[in-house]
Amino acid sequence: MGLWKYIAVALLAIGLSVPPSGADAKATAKQVEKAATADELIALGATKLSAAQFKQMIVGKPLSNKKQGWSWIIDANGTTSSSAADGSWKEENAPWKMKGDDYCTKNEGCRSVFLIGNLMRMSDKSDATKLSAWTVSVGK
Structure with a gap:
């Protein structure tokens, strides 16, 4: 009986030491x-x-992206639209597609996409090991 107690404690410790991922992650927006x-x-x-x-x-x-003042939607019809909150720029119906697991557009090339909680980041268009300078909140 005593052995099972130690096994249960060990399993609990392992479970507590594994960081949550995806939507369950608890990193702060600043860390992201x-x-x-x-x-x-x-x-x-x-x-x-x-x-x-x-x-x-x-x-x-x-x-x-409230910090930089812009919004964006990627539609299932293969187009994406984005605009500045102040009206200084707008892009409508730009085509997008998936190439493997990467999100691709004509102007930006292909990028990996990362999600942590409700925050999304993409790899940088010129260096896939780095991240783009912006972070967006994903709404419902």
Whole structure:
């Protein structure tokens, strides 16, 4: 009987030491924004999204960057639209597609997508090991 007690304690300790990932991650927004590489973001608990996860968790949801003042939506019809809150720029019906698990557009190329809680980051368009400078909140 005593052995089972030790096994239960060991399993509990292992479970508590594994960081949560994806929507359950508890990293702060500042930590997520500060991460410079995909490895840093994953260490915080982010999930690199597969194409299926991207379509389920991101497509059709309002995306916003309140800090920089812009919003974005990636539609299931293969287009994306974004605009500045102050009206200084707007892009409508720009085509997008998935190539493997990467999100791709004509102007930005293909990027990996990461989700931690309701915050999304993408890899940098010029260096896939780094992250883009922006973070967006994923709405419902």
